[in-house]
Amino acid sequence: MWLIQNNTFTSMEHAHAVVEHDAPYVNLLAEPATGMITIRWKNYAPSGTYRATLNLAVELIEKHGLRYFLTDQRRRGVILHDDEVWLVTSWAPRMAKAGLERAAVVQSADFFNRTMVERFIRTVLPTVNYPIVNFQTMEEARAWLMSGELEPA
Numbered sequence: 001m002w003l004i005q006n007n008t009f010t011s012m013e014h015a016h017a018v019v020e021h022d023a024p025y026v027n028l029l030a031e032p033a034t035g036m037i038t039i040r041w042k043n044y045a046p047s048g049t050y051r052a053t054l055n056l057a058v059e060l061i062e063k064h065g066l067r068y069f070l071t072d073q074r075r076r077g078v079i080l081h082d083d084e085v086w087l088v089t090s091w092a093p094r095m096a097k098a099g100l101e102r103a104a105v106v107q108s109a110d111f112f113n114r115t116m117v118e119r120f121i122r123t124v125l126p127t128v129n130y131p132i133v134n135f136q137t138m139e140e141a142r143a144w145l146m147s148g149e150l151e152p153a
Helices: 048-063 081-098 111-127 140-149
Strands: 002-005 008-011 018-022 026-031 036-041 068-072 102-106 132-135
Touching: 002 068, 026 048, 036 048, 036 081, 048 081, 068 140, 081 111, 102 140, 111 132, 132 140
Parallel strands: 002 018, 036 068, 068 102, 102 132
Antiparallel strands: 002 008, 018 026, 026 036
16 A cells, blocks of 8 residues: 655555545545545646546556546646547546446536536547546535446436
8 A cells, every 4th residue: 555645655554544645736535445536626737747646546446446436626627638638548448447437527617627527528438337427516426426326316
């Protein structure tokens, strides 16, 4: 198990330890006990930081057998076109291969972010074996992820 503190990795032996990465742009929390990984964007992240965070999510899903992905886009801001293409062609297929079973997105009020995320979901859904659903709140998204239901209530 690896714990990220002050942007460095620290080895841990506890099987159910939480992995947290907190940086100026983002907070990432992996909870092996619940099988969930949560990414809360704090504001716009440059492309390199954005991709590194999402690559870390794939690594943690593989390493800890996480099944549920929750991303809070409310403060994310715009996602660049090159990053959108990368999400569709590289990241989403790797998430599927890593064993992801469900993904929830808390939508941003930012028109450009929301439009890109909706386009991403429409594009990628036919190519992955997991549902991706939009929500308005973290509580609704987390409840659906843990419910096992195919569609939100």
